[in-house]
Amino acid sequence: MGTTDDTLSSGSFNLILHAARQHGADSLELCKTVGVDPAVLQDPDGRVPIRAVQALWHEAIRQTGEPDLPLQLGELINTLSLGVLAYVMMHCPNLGKAIEKLCQYQDIACEGVLTTGQVVGERFFISLKLTSSAIVYPDYTLTSEFSVYQSAFRALIGLPVAAEEIRFGFPEPSNRAAYERVFGATKLVFDAAETVMILDAEWLGKPVMNANPGLFPLFEQHARELLLKLRQPDLSFRVKQEIIALLKGEEPTLALVADRLAMGVRTLQLHLKETGVTYQQLLDDVRRNLAIQHLREPYFSTTDIAYLLGFSEPSVFYRTFKKWTGSTPGAYRQQTIAAGRA
Structure with missing residues (x-):
């Protein structure tokens, strides 16, 4: 297990602020409330403590009155503006290589979540494991991760990537209908032993649009x-x-x-x-x-x-x-x- 000193990129923090602003929140007030200096957020390579990000989720939901905010994150932001990690993924030859790099460089975006991928037969399993003791709202963290991943995969290859099944390692929420809306016809399982997104392995070979091997x-x-x-x-x-x-x-x-x-x-x-x-x-x-x-x-x-x-x-x-x-x-x-x- 990681420590309470784990961090998240300033870019990722900014994306949550951007999503909250779309629901009427004041980003400067949010930063003040959770104790983050806005100047840190101007540095594309800056870092923010995960404990502050957890506080941000709580405060953003309180200010906006929008409990589905973590679930909507992938819809409310440009998932390919996540900084250098997104740029690496954008110039991979196919979705499988992009996901491989996502797993390799996950800590750049967030040190508190370990992302791993594995092909099992004709299916591909993307697993999330929380590694930071600073994460006190696991449902917000895990939900927002898969919301962003789904949107990023779709943007990378220009196709409606959809999981066959998603298992969440937390109890079924009261807003299950919202999960069904965001993840479509995907089979959703809650209170699972692990948090995992299961895709048809054929998606891995789909080429990334406009990838530049030279970059x-x-x-x-x-x-x-x-x-x-x-x-x-x-x-x-x-x-x-x-x-x-x-x-x-x-x-x-x-x-x-x-x-x-x-x-x-x-x-x-x-x-x-x-x-x-x-x-x-x-x-x-x-x-x-x-x-x-x-x-x-x-x-x-x-x-x-x-x-x-x-x-x-x-x-x-x-x-x-x-x-x-x-x-x-x-x-x-x-x-x-x-x-x-x-």
């Missing part, structure tokens, strides 16, 4: 850079957390940490390199910090600490610690004790 790499490069910026602050921290969890008498390998992060070894190495660190540097940082912490405590012998930090022999720990600090573990402990008494 695709440019927009994807920008999307890749944005995604990297979102993940950079957390990746080193997450790797260190996994190293700490795995330091149980043996050195945790890069492969094991990558596996626990659901990443390939080369992918993890590449992302770390782009942030300016290596796995070995992070491992050394964790070991050094833990060694210093343990040496300040009287409970562990230096042999115990060597084992806890995953060194094969105490002598290896002694040499490494001296390289880190200029002192042997024993000398460092004595200096710490002496300093504490002074």
Whole structure:
């Protein structure tokens, strides 16, 4: 599960404001109420906390008196104005590739929802999973996502894409008729085990209208850079957390940490390199910090600490610690004790 610090793009926030304005809401008043500086919304790459977006849904529905607003979102906005993610999708060769890129770069639009796609026989399943603890209105979030997806798919290929079935992982709402209107003859299931849109797999091969293969790499490069910026602050921290969890008498390998992060070894190495660190540097940082912490405590012998930090022999720990600090573990402990008494 994600955290309450997850964010949504300023572009996505603006689209909700635009939809609310069409029902008479005052966008400046909405921003003031939910605590978002309108200046942030002028930056196309700006970010807004998901908790503020959740507050926006609640306040927009209150101001407009329109409980179906999340459901109508795909109809009220230009779904191809969602910023760089939309541009990437617009220049894919077909709908299947566009959905693949949607899943890959979902966090650019919203970090709180994981979108995945899978072909099963002759049907294609698009699944939504909430990943942020900041999402307190799951029905608004999941409903608006599928409303926007349906409209975006139709705009991309110029055809009336319709799901065979949509399952929502929340109880049946009182406005079921509104769902039936927006999603057409689609079979709707509520209180399902998961939220999933099921399409005929034939839709995947439909060409995207006016796609320009020459523009695709440019927009994807920008999307890749944005995604990297979102993940950079957390990746080193997450790797260190996994190293700490795995330091149980043996050195945790890069492969094991990558596996626990659901990443390939080369992918993890590449992302770390782009942030300016290596796995070995992070491992050394964790070991050094833990060694210093343990040496300040009287409970562990230096042999115990060597084992806890995953060194094969105490002598290896002694040499490494001296390289880190200029002192042997024993000398460092004595200096710490002496300093504490002074």
